[in-house]
Amino acid sequence: MSADTVDPDTGELAAAGLGLVVEDAVATVTLRRPERRNAMTPGMWRGLARVGEQIPDHVRVVVIRGEGPSFCAGIDLRMFTADGVPGEQRNPSPLDPGFDESIAGFQAGYTWLRNPAFVSVAAVQGHAIGAGFQLALACDLRVLADDAKLCMKEPALGLVPDLTGTKPLVEIVGLPRAIELCLTARTVGAQEAGQLRLAELVVPAGELDAAVADLTAALLSTDAAAARETKALLQQAAGNTLDQQAAAERQAQGRLLSASARR
Numbered sequence: 001m002s003a004d005t006v007d008p009d010t011g012e013l014a015a016a017g018l019g020l021v022v023e024d025a026v027a028t029v030t031l032r033r034p035e036r037r038n039a040m041t042p043g044m045w046r047g048l049a050r051v052g053e054q055i056p057d058h059v060r061v062v063v064i065r066g067e068g069p070s071f072c073a074g075i076d077l078r079m080f081t082a083d084g085v086p087g088e089q090r091n092p093s094p095l096d097p098g099f100d101e102s103i104a105g106f107q108a109g110y111t112w113l114r115n116p117a118f119v120s121v122a123a124v125q126g127h128a129i130g131a132g133f134q135l136a137l138a139c140d141l142r143v144l145a146d147d148a149k150l151c152m153k154e155p156a157l158g159l160v161p162d163l164t165g166t167k168p169l170v171e172i173v174g175l176p177r178a179i180e181l182c183l184t185a186r187t188v189g190a191q192e193a194g195q196l197r198l199a200e201l202v203v204p205a206g207e208l209d210a211a212v213a214d215l216t217a218a219l220l221s222t223d224a225a226a227a228r229e230t231k232a233l234l235q236q237a238a239g240n241t242l243d244q245q246a247a248a249e250r251q252a253q254g255r256l257l258s259a260s261a262r263r
């Protein structure tokens with residue numbers, strides 16, 4: 001079995017508080033600021049976007065995990081202080097001409113996880129707050145330890161969730177529950193998260209890694225090309241009419257069978 005880090009030269013990802021290990025068809029991205037509960041900065045969001053650009057074509061599963069007791073405590077709150085975070089850019093101001101582009105750049109750290117080339121899995125223990133909850137929501141699947149606590153804290157801090165979390169939240173829990181969760185900023189425990197379908201699996205905390213490994217093995221047991229076409233089909237289903245989706249299924253089957261006939 002081969003294992004390699006994708007960023008061996010520059011250590012740029014490490015400086016951004018990220019680790020990336022690619023082992024055969026599985027890439028594992030680790031948030032590595034446990035002393036701050038993996039609180040996130042613009043540098044970390046840009047680093048995540050770079051990870052997305054570097055995922056090799058043969059990868060079929062991307063696991064996002066956090067080191068230490070929490071998955072991720074959201075934005076580094078020092079960003080809102082006069083001193084800021086050493087070495088980091090200041091929070092973009094809406095008065096800056098590049099405000100929209102700055103946030104789009106942060107969002108790019110999340111959107112790559114929807115790529116149909118692979119299935120993304122969030123392995124969540126402890127807190128997933130704000131930007132951290134949105135990171136879990138950016139993944140296709142969520143496996144929660146039974147100590148997981150999810151919270152969309154932004155409205156309590158005078159912010160909106162702007163890291164692409166609102167769409168998957170509504171898709172998963174429905175509009176009324178999404179409004180209730182965001183506008184109360186209350187914390188959802190693992191068991192309730194399972195009931196709300198915010199977790200595909202809830203497991204004892206000590207079994208999180210094993211559960212993710214089992215899920216990964218099951219995801220790798222299907223045909224790679226069929227898995228990619230199927231994820232793309234499923235992703236467009238909600239936005240398509242039945243006729244459009246039926247046509248998309250025919251086209252996907254044609255592409256798949258033509259490709260396998262050429263092999």
Ligand code: ACO
Pocket residue numbers: 035036037039040069070073074075076077078127129130131132153154157159
């Ligand atoms: N930003 C900066 N530092 C943080 C953050 C954060 N978001 N979260 C935790 N830390 C730091 C703490 O300041 C503390 O540092 P210290 O050891 O120097 O005092 C260290 O991480 C450990 O945190 P504790 O609070 O001691 O850890 P505990 O496990 O008891 O609590 C918890 C964890 C619940 C996550 C708590 O730290 C917390 O509420 N953090 C803030 C969460 C938050 O409001 N995030 C913003 C959400 S909105 C958004 O993301 C846009």
